[in-house]
Amino acid sequence: MLIIFIARGAALFGSPISGGYAGSKRTQRFLANYAQEASNRLNPGLRFLAFASLRLMEGTGVGEVVIPAYAAYSGISETDFKARMRLAQSKEEVAEHVVSMANRPPQLDEANAWFITQKGY
Numbered sequence: 001m002l003i004i005f006i007a008r009g010a011a012l013f014g015s016p017i018s019g020g021y022a023g024s025k026r027t028q029r030f031l032a033n034y035a036q037e038a039s040n041r042l043n044p045g046l047r048f049l050a051f052a053s054l055r056l057m058e059g060t061g062v063g064e065v066v067i068p069a070y071a072a073y074s075g076i077s078e079t080d081f082k083a084r085m086r087l088a089q090s091k092e093e094v095a096e097h098v099v100s101m102a103n104r105p106p107q108l109d110e111a112n113a114w115f116i117t118q119k120g121y
Helices: 021-042 061-074 078-083 091-103
Strands: 002-008 047-053 113-116
Touching (some): 002 021, 021 047, 091 113
């Protein structure tokens, strides 16, 4: 059985305008690691993966709300804010990477948490 956690780049960079959101996303990565360690030790055959899109994404519910908020917080236009979003990935790229990793057989001592950019994971 496969359990997938979907986090965000806030787990790495923080999220100064959204309170405890970044901490909760970082916790998802910890939980995936802890759960995988327990599964490996107890051998129930569970696989835990955590993925985080590195940057905000246009065309998503979160992106449509947060991009304007961060632009305002930064004191710049949405257009300028979007231009600064280096390594931004599309929701389709994230989905492709998640499906690819989920379908790949687990590797011995392989990490189970990744950040996804448009260049891969």
